[in-house]
Amino acid sequence: MFDPVEALKEFIRHPSVSADPAFKAGMQGSREFIAGLLGGMGFAVEVVPTPLHPVILAERTGPDAWPHVIIYGHYDVQPADPLNLWTSPAFEPEIRGERIYGRAAADNKGPLLTHVAAVARLLERRPDLPLRITFMIEGEEEMGSPSFPAFLDAQAARLRKADFVLLSDTGSPREDQIVITCGLRGLVLCDVEVTGARTDLHSGLHGGVLKNPIQALAELCASLHDAEGRVNVPGFYDDVMDVESWEREQLARFGQSEAQYREFLDIPAFYTPKGFTPFEATRFMPTLEFNGIGGGYQGQGTKTVIPSKAFVKISCRLVANQQPEKIRELLYAAIASRMPKDVTYRIVDQHSGTPYVVVPPDRANTPADQSPVLARAFRAADSAITSVFGRQPLYLREGGSVPIIADIKRVLGLDSVMMGLFLPEDNLHAPDESFHLGVMRNGIAASERILEAVAAGGR
Amino acid sequence: MFDPVEALKEFIRHPSVSADPAFKAGMQGSREFIAGLLGGMGFAVEVVPTPLHPVILAERTGPDAWPHVIIYGHYDVQPADPLNLWTSPAFEPEIRGERIYGRAAADNKGPLLTHVAAVARLLERRPDLPLRITFMIEGEEEMGSPSFPAFLDAQAARLRKADFVLLSDTGSPREDQIVITCGLRGLVLCDVEVTGARTDLHSGLHGGVLKNPIQALAELCASLHDAEGRVNVPGFYDDVMDVESWEREQLARFGQSEAQYREFLDIPAFYTPKGFTPFEATRFMPTLEFNGIGGGYQGQGTKTVIPSKAFVKISCRLVANQQPEKIRELLYAAIASRMPKDVTYRIVDQHSGTPYVVVPPDRANTPADQSPVLARAFRAADSAITSVFGRQPLYLREGGSVPIIADIKRVLGLDSVMMGLFLPEDNLHAPDESFHLGVMRNGIAASERILEAVAAGGR
Numbered sequence: 002m003f004d005p006v007e008a009l010k011e012f013i014r015h016p017s018v019s020a021d022p023a024f025k026a027g028m029q030g031s032r033e034f035i036a037g038l039l040g041g042m043g044f045a046v047e048v049v050p051t052p053l054h055p056v057i058l059a060e061r062t063g064p065d066a067w068p069h070v071i072i073y074g075h076y077d078v079q080p081a082d083p084l085n086l087w088t089s090p091a092f093e094p095e096i097r098g099e100r101i102y103g104r105a106a107a108d109n110k111g112p113l114l115t116h117v118a119a120v121a122r123l124l125e126r127r128p129d130l131p132l133r134i135t136f137m138i139e140g141e142e143e144m145g146s147p148s149f150p151a152f153l154d155a156q157a158a159r160l161r162k163a164d165f166v167l168l169s170d171t172g173s174p175r176e177d178q179i180v181i182t183c184g185l186r187g188l189v190l191c192d193v194e195v196t197g198a199r200t201d202l203h204s205g206l207h208g209g210v211l212k213n214p215i216q217a218l219a220e221l222c223a224s225l226h227d228a229e230g231r232v233n234v235p236g237f238y239d240d241v242m243d244v245e246s247w248e249r250e251q252l253a254r255f256g257q258s259e260a261q262y263r264e265f266l267d268i269p270a271f272y273t274p275k276g277f278t279p280f281e282a283t284r285f286m287p288t289l290e291f292n293g294i295g296g297g298y299q300g301q302g303t304k305t306v307i308p309s310k311a312f313v314k315i316s317c318r319l320v321a322n323q324q325p326e327k328i329r330e331l332l333y334a335a336i337a338s339r340m341p342k343d344v345t346y347r348i349v350d351q352h353s354g355t356p357y358v359v360v361p362p363d364r365a366n367t368p369a370d371q372s373p374v375l376a377r378a379f380r381a382a383d384s385a386i387t388s389v390f391g392r393q394p395l396y397l398r399e400g401g402s403v404p405i406i407a408d409i410k411r412v413l414g415l416d417s418v419m420m421g422l423f424l425p426e427d428n429l430h431a432p433d434e435s436f437h438l439g440v441m442r443n444g445i446a447a448s449e450r451i452l453e454a455v456a457a458g459g460r
Numbered sequence: 461m462f463d464p465v466e467a468l469k470e471f472i473r474h475p476s477v478s479a480d481p482a483f484k485a486g487m488q489g490s491r492e493f494i495a496g497l498l499g500g501m502g503f504a505v506e507v508v509p510t511p512l513h514p515v516i517l518a519e520r521t522g523p524d525a526w527p528h529v530i531i532y533g534h535y536d537v538q539p540a541d542p543l544n545l546w547t548s549p550a551f552e553p554e555i556r557g558e559r560i561y562g563r564a565a566a567d568n569k570g571p572l573l574t575h576v577a578a579v580a581r582l583l584e585r586r587p588d589l590p591l592r593i594t595f596m597i598e599g600e601e602e603m604g605s606p607s608f609p610a611f612l613d614a615q616a617a618r619l620r621k622a623d624f625v626l627l628s629d630t631g632s633p634r635e636d637q638i639v640i641t642c643g644l645r646g647l648v649l650c651d652v653e654v655t656g657a658r659t660d661l662h663s664g665l666h667g668g669v670l671k672n673p674i675q676a677l678a679e680l681c682a683s684l685h686d687a688e689g690r691v692n693v694p695g696f697y698d699d700v701m702d703v704e705s706w707e708r709e710q711l712a713r714f715g716q717s718e719a720q721y722r723e724f725l726d727i728p729a730f731y732t733p734k735g736f737t738p739f740e741a742t743r744f745m746p747t748l749e750f751n752g753i754g755g756g757y758q759g760q761g762t763k764t765v766i767p768s769k770a771f772v773k774i775s776c777r778l779v780a781n782q783q784p785e786k787i788r789e790l791l792y793a794a795i796a797s798r799m800p801k802d803v804t805y806r807i808v809d810q811h812s813g814t815p816y817v818v819v820p821p822d823r824a825n826t827p828a829d830q831s832p833v834l835a836r837a838f839r840a841a842d843s844a845i846t847s848v849f850g851r852q853p854l855y856l857r858e859g860g861s862v863p864i865i866a867d868i869k870r871v872l873g874l875d876s877v878m879m880g881l882f883l884p885e886d887n888l889h890a891p892d893e894s895f896h897l898g899v900m901r902n903g904i905a906a907s908e909r910i911l912e913a914v915a916a917g918g919r
Contacts, residue, residue: 186664188764190762190764197727198725198726198727199725199726202725203860204747204749204751204775204777205645205742205777205858205859205860205861206742206858206859206860207725207742207859208742208747208749208775208777208859209732209733209736209738209741209742209745209746209747209777209859210721210725210730210731210732210738210741210742211725211727211730211731212689212727212729212731213749213750215681215750215752215753215772216681216682216684216685216750218678218753219677219678219679219680219681219682219750219753220678220682221678222674222675222678222682223675223678223679223681223682223683224682225675226675230671262669266657266658266661266666266669266670267657267658268656268657268670268671268802268803269801269802269803269804270671270801270802271669271670271802272669272670272671272802273668273669274668277668279668279669282668282669283664283665283666283667283668283669286668287668288663288667288668290663290667290672290764290766291672291674291675291678291755291756291767292663292756292757292762292763292764292765292766292767293674293755293756293757293758293763293765293767294674294677294678294753294754294755294756294758294770295753295754295755295758296750296752296753296754297750297751297752297753297773298751298752298773299752299753299754299771299773302810303649303751303773303775303810303811304751304752305647305649305749305751305775305861306751306752307749307751308750308751308752311753312758313674314756314757314758314762314763316663316667316762316764318663318664318667318668342728342729343727343728343729343730343731344727344728345728351761351762352762399664399665400664400665400666400667400668401662401664401665402664402764
């Protein structure tokens with residue numbers, strides 16, 4: 002069996018930045034590395050082309066009576082710049098203390114190899130394990146997985162017969178407190194561009210006769226929240242799923258105080274919807290945020306123009322049960338009704354993502370028709386994590402969005418068991434990204450137990 | 461006597477971009493050219509150093525009994541980029557039709573040479589003309605004249621004994637309708653920077669717990685005008701000078717229709733303070749404009765951050781009788797009282813400029829103590845322009861700001877006769893800047909008559 006840490010080092014050395022064509026060799030190297038590893042373990046490896054970066058499908062087949070797990074991961078990575086802020090080079094992995102440093106150590110090469118190593122160890126020990134396993138490893142996650150939905154459609158016939166998906170591409174608060182993520186927020190994004198005069202104008206010669214597009218945009222933006230911080234778009238909250246009492250209980254065990262969180266953010270005060278703590282607000286409530294705004298002169302000093310154009314980038318995070326299409330419609334209607342009439346505007350659609358929720362077994366709101374294999378996987382994860390990490394996992398919805406999880410649910414009908422393996426200190430998407438080697442070690446052990454227990458139960 | 465058009469060509473060929481140190485040679489060339497011309501006309505030329513670009517002072521002295529006019533101009537020019545949008549190169553003057561094309565043709569080399577040529581012609585014809593003339597030609601106008609107030613202070617003793625200032629650095633609507641500018645708006649500029657969390661945040665992980673700085677800024681900006689388009693800063697309008705009936709009458713003769721103006725701007729509707737036409741609003745009312753706004757992600761596509769910072773650049777145009785210091789105080793107090801408390805902010809002062817007004821003789825509001833030489837200059841300008849251009853000039857306040865005119869009033873106690881020589885088609889500060897040769901020809905004749913009439917009256 003291979004050494005997981007050495008394997009991770011080699012994996013990191015292939016710089017696989019999917020967004021930058023200059024990293025074509027690193028993308029190919031990463032694919033070949035992971036394909037070689039899985040091939041060596043006896044998997045039938047396919048490199049499935051897409052319009053951009055191929056997906057790796059690696060199968061261990063078996064009789065229909067065996068449970069079938071899909072293990073998801075991605076071999077592409079975020080850009081490494083600013084390079085000068087790295088202590089050791091981004092693509093030359095280095096171990097310092099309990100951590101391995103390098104781009105993608107935590108997102109997602111380390112967690113992906115955790116499951117690969119668990120499978121390798123398990124199959125070495127039990128070559129006849131009655132479990133079908135499909136690794137599904139994409140190369141566009143850091144770009145928003147543009148090819149993935151079409152890939153799922155094309156492969157749906159073979160993949161939708163699986164029982165559930167296992168992955169580690171979410172986080173946990175501490176090395177001894179693992180979170181199993183049970184929900185992800187969805188997304189609706191758009192740009193709003195406001196136009197005043199046909200060109201930038203001299204603010205002396207023409208100031209006082211027309212509505213400044215920045216002012217029009219400010220009036221619009223100011224109108225999109227009410228005085229209590231709620232999103233002021235009629236109908237916005239209509240479909241929001243109720244928060245279950247078990248969810249609040251789980252969250253209460255999360256262990257971070259509001260004071261600590263406020264200090265971490267370094268803000269004068271929280272600004273949350275009434276009746277929700279900050280920790281609840283990010284997980285259970287939808288938002289409308291401004292991600293960027295621009296218009297006119299932004300350089301040093303002054304330039305006295307009335308800009309012709311100004312724009313804002315808006316993103317809504319949606320929670321379970323909200324539909325992106327409906328929210329988009331409500332938002333656009335609010336914009337249309339409030340935009341000052343003395344300017345023109347257009348809305349540019351950006352992407353959407355459906356929110357996702359999966360309820361673990363034995364909860365008040367667990368669906369009656371939950372798959373027994375999925376239920377067994379959750380129970381196995383609970384017991385494996387409890388004994389390996391020394392603490393029962395928490396079951397939490399998360400504020401972030403992984404739209405492919407909802408896509409998998411929609412296209413394949415499969416739910417996901419998301420075991421969070423990265424920590425707040427791991428610096429995802431930032432310089433000095435790292436992965437905790439103790440978490441990796443325990444993660445391998447936990448994953449091995451989960452898969453063995455799933456296999457043991459049959460279908 | 462030199463050929464004014466050939467002189468203008470040579471003047472333009474010295475690329476004197478004051479803001480860019482790469483144009484040092486062009487600045488020096490421009491200075492030497494104009495100093496040489498004036499020296500050749502018998503003026504005593506001084507190149508007065510400043511911390512940045514020297515001012516040229518060229519004097520024709522005489523007995524105290526002779527009237528004394530200061531002719532102002534500037535030898536520096538705006539940058540010429542984008543260079544690829546020029547039909548002929550910016551610094552290689554070319555005559556096409558009735559116009560001469562090149563950077564600074566209209567701003568300010570052409571109009572400045574108009575007065576130089578008028579003086580040359582007049583003195584050639586009347587070498588014994590009883591008129592003291594001082595050319596005061598600065599090199600930092602396009603940078604906001606940073607050294608000019610200190611220069612005025614240093615030279616005040618000799619300059620304040622003059623009678624008035626004559627200049628052409630303002631505009632007129634048509635080649636046959638000259639405007640004598642009787643007022644300029646002042647300026648108060650500042651940046652407002654709003655800070656939320658200490659760093660940009662992931663809008664999924666943290667969205668819903670803090671006030672987005674873009675939202676805080678939008679709320680502030682939206683609050684700074686009321687529903688009727690008036691500036692919503694308490695006390696803002698307190699000191700605004702009443703509009704005199706003669707001013708409205710003059711403006712009514714301006715000759716542009718609202719429909720033409722709206723078409724020129726290409727806006728759905730005007731947005732003016734109640735009771736003011738667009739033409740009145742830009743001249744008689746103060747404004748608060750947003751010149752630029754920025755924050756967060758402004759690139760293509762999406763980046764789901766909650767930005768740490770956002771900023772807006774604000775400029776107020778002030779009208780006669782308003783004090784920049786007081787308006788600054790009122791504005792900052794309004795910002796302080798309205799800024800949402802969940803963010804921090806700071807205001808960065810930018811520059812100020814005092815508004816200016818001069819009332820021609822024989823008006824209801826002409827000051828009783830108006831200098832007889834100034835009054836004569838106005839009357840001479842009226843008759844010279846009427847006969848040379850074929851139409852009586854209009855006397856109008858203008859929306860733009862030329863802060864040095866108020867500085868000259870404050871430091872030297874002198875008023876200015878501003879004969880507008882550039883036209884809307886001249887493309888000031890833009891590619892294909894040009895100057896109308898017929899306007900130059902008539903301008904020379906008018907300036908010559910004005911100066912001769914001023915001399916004729918003694919002091």
